[in-house]
Amino acid sequence: MxxxxxxxxxxxxxxxxxxxxxxxxxxxxxxEELQVHKPAVICDAFVAANILPNHLAPVLTSLQPLYxxxxxxxxxxxxxxxxxxxxxxxxxxxxxxxxxKTVDVSRAVAFESGRLPVIAISTLASTDAPCSARVxxxxxDGRFESYRDxxxxxxxxxxxxxxxxxxxxxxxxxxxxxxxxxxxxxxxCAKVHAPNCTGFRSGMSAVHLARCCYDSLFxxxxxxxxSAKRGVITPAFEHIVETNTxxxxxxxxxxxxxxxxAIHNGLSEFHCTHSFQHGEKVNIGTLxxxxxxxxxxxxxxxxxxxxxxxxxxITLAQLGFADPLPPDTIRxxxxxTCVTGSTIYNEDPAISPAAVSAAVAMADEYxxxxxxxx
Numbered sequence: 068m069x070x071x072x073x074x075x076x077x078x079x080x081x082x083x084x085x086x087x088x089x090x091x092x093x094x095x096x097x098x099e100e101l102q103v104h105k106p107a108v109i110c111d112a113f114v115a116a117n118i119l120p121n122h123l124a125p126v127l128t129s130l131q132p133l134y135x136x137x138x139x140x141x142x143x144x145x146x147x148x149x150x151x152x153x154x155x156x157x158x159x160x161x162x163x164x165x166x167x168k169t170v171d172v173s174r175a176v177a178f179e180s181g182r183l184p185v186i187a188i189s190t191l192a193s194t195d196a197p198c199s200a201r202v203x204x205x206x207x208d209g210r211f212e213s214y215r216d217x218x219x220x221x222x223x224x225x226x227x228x229x230x231x232x233x234x235x236x237x238x239x240x241x242x243x244x245x246x247x248x249x250x251x252x253x254x255x256c257a258k259v260h261a262p263n264c265t266g267f268r269s270g271m272s273a274v275h276l277a278r279c280c281y282d283s284l285f286x287x288x289x290x291x292x293x294s295a296k297r298g299v300i301t302p303a304f305e306h307i308v309e310t311n312t313x314x315x316x317x318x319x320x321x322x323x324x325x326x327x328x329a330i331h332n333g334l335s336e337f338h339c340t341h342s343f344q345h346g347e348k349v350n351i352g353t354l355x356x357x358x359x360x361x362x363x364x365x366x367x368x369x370x371x372x373x374x375x376x377x378x379x380x381i382t383l384a385q386l387g388f389a390d391p392l393p394p395d396t397i398r399x400x401x402x403x404t405c406v407t408g409s410t411i412y413n414e415d416p417a418i419s420p421a422a423v424s425a426a427v428a429m430a431d432e433y434x435x436x437x438x439x440x441x
Contacts, residue, residue: 076270077263078321079220081187081198084313086226088300091126091188097223098130098160101184107158108132109149109173111139114165118190122230123164133158140205141168142212146175153180161185166238167196167345168203174217175202184222192231192308193238194245194345197224198316201264211335216264226308228300236295237344237378242311243288244346244379247370248353249315250281252413253322255360261413263323270321277318283310285373292377326359327352329411330427333404337396339387343380350379351386351430358433359414359426371437381434383427392431397424 085093098106108127110119115136119127133156138145153161153176161183163173170187177185187197196203200217231239253274256263263269283306291307294300319328330352334340340348354374357367374381384390401424404411411418 075267076273077265077267078270078273078317079200079265080317081220081222081224081313083223084198084226085223086228086305086309086312088227088229090225090227091123091230093225094126094162094186095129097186101160101222103130103160103184105156105158106130106132106160106162107135107149107153107156107176108162108164109135109137109169109176110164111137111166111169114169114190118164118230122227123188127162132162137165137169137172139168140207140209141172141175141203142205142207144207146172146179149176150179159183162188164188164190166191167194168205170197170221171202174200174221175215178217182219186223186225187221188225188227189312190230191234191238191242192226192311193234193242195242195249195312195315195319197221197226197312199264199320201320209335209341211332224312226312228305228308231308232295232298232300232304234295236292239295239307239311240292240378241344241346242315243284243292243307243377244344244350244353244374246280246311246315246346247284247374247379248327248349248356249318249322250277251353251356251360252325252327252410253277253318255325255356255414256323259413259415261323261325264320269323273317273321276314277322280310280314280318283307283314285369288373289376323413324410325413326356326411326423326426329404329409330355330400330423332409333400333402333423334386336399336403337388343386347380348386350374350381351383351427354381354430354434355423355426356414358429359418359422367433371433375437381430381437383431383434385434392428397428400424400427 161177290303294304401420
């Protein structure tokens with residue numbers, strides 16, 4: 068890094084963060100303020116059939132939007148297809164409705180269409196993707212390809228908790244797994260002065276928000292999962308939606324990524340993990356990072372027991388791997404993690420594939436021990 072990168076702190080935020088029951092009702096007002104004439108609405112087939120009719124169509128009708136169906140994978144080809152469709156109808160705003168990949172593709176489409184304003188409406192509290200300027204690209208068969216950091220964050224992020232409370236509980240839990248990594252990666256990046264997603268260092272506010280993310284998970288996480296299981300919106304549920312989305316989003320983007328997401332990328336190379344959520348795979352990376360960074364046993368126990376309580380995977384078998392795990396598989400996880408440019412080196416530039424493999428193996432074994440406890 069040059070001197071400017073180590074001396075200047077950059078913190079990124081979405082333009083607005085809007086959360087609560089029936090929060091989607093603000094969309095016409097936003098469109099009026101932004102002087103929008105023809106929005107394009109991007110969503111997948113499931114959202115189009117199950118969420119648009121009851122929750123969003125009445126709100127969007129007055130805007131006469133163009134509806135575009137997202138194919139399900141964030142690829143360069145899919146972005147180009149959606150851009151062409153929107154330009155043909157002279158759309159001047161993008162509204163992305165769905166999970167993490169839908170809001171990712173919507174941001175990319177908005178940028179490639181001429182930096183149009185974009186509203187991210189997440190139907191799941193499963194990742195911190197809605198708030199960020201980062202787009203994760205995948206290959207058509209679902210393997211991680213690359214990150215792309217756009218020049219701006221979404222114009223607005225809407226988290227309508229009347230929609231979110233109806234989502235399967237697994238998605239909220241996956242969001243907790245993604246959010247749990249935020250503080251550990253922020254702490255590691257701060258220690259070695261690693262750049263955040265903007266290429267500069269993290270500021271005080273971002274680091275404090277990352278820590279607030281961690282504290283909020285342990286304060287409200289279990290209660291929020293119970294609320295989701297009963298289908299009732301409680302203060303704890305609202306707090307965890309905000310934690311999974313806003314606190315984690317600002318924390319990862321403005322503090323940086325390290326081992327947890329690097330190991331996620333390594334795990335994603337294995338076909339058996341493709342049916343699992345981003346936060347579920349990240350959680351195994353977080354647990355491995357506890358051993359990689361030599362965290363105190365008391366903290367390791369605290370994190371493992373929390374993960375077990377909310378229902379996050381704590382062993383590789385819970386991600387579809389064979390048990391016992393072949394040594395070659397462990398070795399390959401380390402190799403796939405430690406590729407050129409990996410955020411694993413934000414932990415320590417000297418980290419090796421062997422060190423990662425050992426941490427993953429230890430995390431898996433410790434998870435088996437915790438599962439065996441009554």
